[in-house]
Amino acid sequence: MKTLATLIRLAFLGLFIFLVVQGKPMLWLVLYVIGLITTFLFGRYYCGYICPMNTIMRPIDWLAKKLGIQTKTTPRFLESGKFAWFTLFASLAVVLVIRRVAGRQFPVLVVWLVLAALITLRYRPAVFHNLICPFSAPLKLVGNYSRNSQYVIPEDCIGCGKCIKPCPSNAITIPKGSRVAQIETNICHQCQDCRAVCPENAIKYGSTG
Ligand code: SF4
Numbered sequence: 001m002k003t004l005a006t007l008i009r010l011a012f013l014g015l016f017i018f019l020v021v022q023g024k025p026m027l028w029l030v031l032y033v034i035g036l037i038t039t040f041l042f043g044r045y046y047c048g049y050i051c052p053m054n055t056i057m058r059p060i061d062w063l064a065k066k067l068g069i070q071t072k073t074t075p076r077f078l079e080s081g082k083f084a085w086f087t088l089f090a091s092l093a094v095v096l097v098i099r100r101v102a103g104r105q106f107p108v109l110v111v112w113l114v115l116a117a118l119i120t121l122r123y124r125p126a127v128f129h130n131l132i133c134p135f136s137a138p139l140k141l142v143g144n145y146s147r148n149s150q151y152v153i154p155e156d157c158i159g160c161g162k163c164i165k166p167c168p169s170n171a172i173t174i175p176k177g178s179r180v181a182q183i184e185t186n187i188c189h190q191c192q193d194c195r196a197v198c199p200e201n202a203i204k205y206g207s208t209g
């Protein structure tokens, strides 16, 4: 499964690079909108498998951890979660102003790809995914209403917490006083990294209803 997931991510990264080379990176937004709409049905699989930023961030996260340069802290000004909406509207404004004033296309997606890589060198992926990424804000909103997602089967979970560490978006918690892990659907990328480490096979994909 891990190999297949990596191949899917690399295929979409290849498509993104192809569109950039062809001078049509904005066509990527079609895929984003499809990913956003289908999040209602399947969860945020766009983030887990399609997004080129996530694909780039994975090896960079590994490298940053190896080099010991990543901090576990989160900048205080990001904690409210509103900054991602700011980056979304600021990005839209920059694209529109540059098109109107200079008649040129601002490579907003490429710029965010570079920023995602740089930020991941210093901060955990969840900081970028949940608090900075302009594309995550609408996905997070729609993710609240996803009909299907990864979820924990309470009867099977032993509360060992092994699933928490590999989660790239900090979507798993074990509430105080509970022995059962919980997954926040709105920030889960459906990547299944948690399933790969669960000793009880307690995580499944299915209806959230
Ligand atoms: S909860 Fe599991 S599937 Fe969802 S993002 Fe975290 S590791 Fe991936």
Ligand code: SF4
Pocket (backbone or CB within 6 Å): 152, 156, 157, 158, 159, 160, 161, 162, 163, 164, 180, 181, 197, 198, 199, 200, 201, 202, 203
């Ligand atoms: S790894 Fe599995 S058993 Fe352990 S807390 Fe997570 S879901 Fe529960």
